[in-house]
Amino acid sequence: MILTYLSGIVALFFAMNIGASGAAASISVAYGSGAIASRKKALLICGIAIFLGAVTGGSEVAKTIGSGIIPQDLLTAKVVLIILSSAALSLFLANLLGIPLSTSEITVGSIVGVGIAQQALYIKNIFVIAAFWVIVPVVAFTIAFLLGKLIAVVNKKYPQLREKRAQKILAVFVVIVGFFEAFSAGMNNVANAIGPLVGAHLISMNTGIVLGGFFIAMGAILLGGNVLQTNAKKITRFSLLEGGTISGTGSLLVITASLFGLPVPLTQVTSTAIMGIGVAKKGKNTVNKQVISKIVKVWVVSPIVSLVISYSLIKIFVDSDIYTIIVLLSVSVATFGILSLVKTIKKENSSYVEQGEGI
Incomplete structure (x- = not known):
């Protein structure tokens, strides 16, 4: 019973850190483009949208996380605690550095570490998930790049879009689209916190999604400032129309993936869409390469780190293999x-x- 309570506490701590990291990916475009001038307002809108997304559409991805990577009978309270602790530690360190990190990658990495230690993995499912980690960001970059080229033509043909009245309309559009991107974050990311608990039958799906969604929202509102600033201000500069394109691309792809139960890296989708717009706008030199390099390195290392941590903890506390x-x-x-x-x-x-x- 103590392990069950500890697992719940770690899951809620993890959920808050998911909110802090996901804030950059889901509302940073609206903030960075100037549609939302206040950082506090941006985070509040993000939190509300994330909660609504979690409670209305988070169950499919939760099923994948809870039973689609390793056999469900391996998920005891102790194993769930190890999975969540490994993922939460990796994400917490990234949040301290202000780096937008994919919670899906570290969660799946933690579960895979357990599966390797116990020699029980659904290899086919893992390859499908990993393939979409590459495919979806590439699609996001491509769509954003092409739309960025189209935006350049539209701006040249219709200079009245730069007028104050048109800018106000575009700002409303960007906020609405940003809301839906944060909504998609709730749909996809709540599973990372509560999926293992649901898979181990330590909590019901409905209760887990409500609690997980609430704590992710609180994490976004209270802890999301650093990552929001990184994604919104340090990668590239973009207009309202470009910002709406980025958010629209991200929300469409992530909502679609969530409906099919696929955990996808929302931060990568948004960040690559931002890169696509930047490259289309002024060429590859418009993107801050140093920041991008730092983010990419964390993306590559994070699932491996969480995998090694969970594998090690299984060997220590389950197998006693020193x-x-x-x-x-x-x-x-x-x-x-x-x-x-x-x-x-x-x-x-x-x-x-x-x-x-x-x-």
Whole structure:
């Protein structure tokens, strides 16, 4: 019973961090384009939309997370606690850095880590999910790029769109579309927090979705500021019409995926759509490459980190296999050591070149 309560607490903590991370992906466009001037108002709208999306359409993805990756009979209270703790730790660290992180990736990574440790995985389902992690962002980039080119033509042909009255209408449109994108975030992301609990029958689907949706909304409102600022201001600049295109692309793709029960990376969908608009507008140099590079690295590393954490916790607390943990720690130390050594060598080589010295 204690493990059940602990699992519930971690799930709600995870839900709040999902809200903090998802805020950037779901309402940042409306804020970044100027349709919503206040950051507090943007986060409040985001929270309301996320809650409504969760309670009206979050069940399909929850079923996938709860029973579509590993056999449902593996999901005991202890295993659920390990899955949620691994995912929550990964996401919490990313939120502290202000990086928009895909909660779907880290949750699936945590579950896969458990499946590898227990040698029980639905491999086909995992490949399908992973394939859509690549396909959906690519589609988002392509749609946004093409629409960005169309917007350039429209702006040139109809200069009256820059007038104050037209801008007010466009601002309302962007806020509405942004609301639906946040709605889609609730549909897709609530499963990451409550799916394992539902799969283990520790909570009913309806109760889990309501509680999960509420805490995700609170996370967006109270903790989403840093990630919102990163996605809205530091990647590229965009107009109201461009912002509406980004939000519309994201909401359409994520709502569609949610209806089919597919957990997709909303942050990647929105961020790649922003990149598509930026490239269409002024070429590839318009995008802040340093920020993009940082985000992409976290995207790649995050599911692996959560996988390793959950795998290690299973080996410690379920299998009592200390030897595997020693190997993992040794690999980690060796990896960090090699990276540090490479960094030192590069710095030394740079110093020799600058000072005109050599060996």
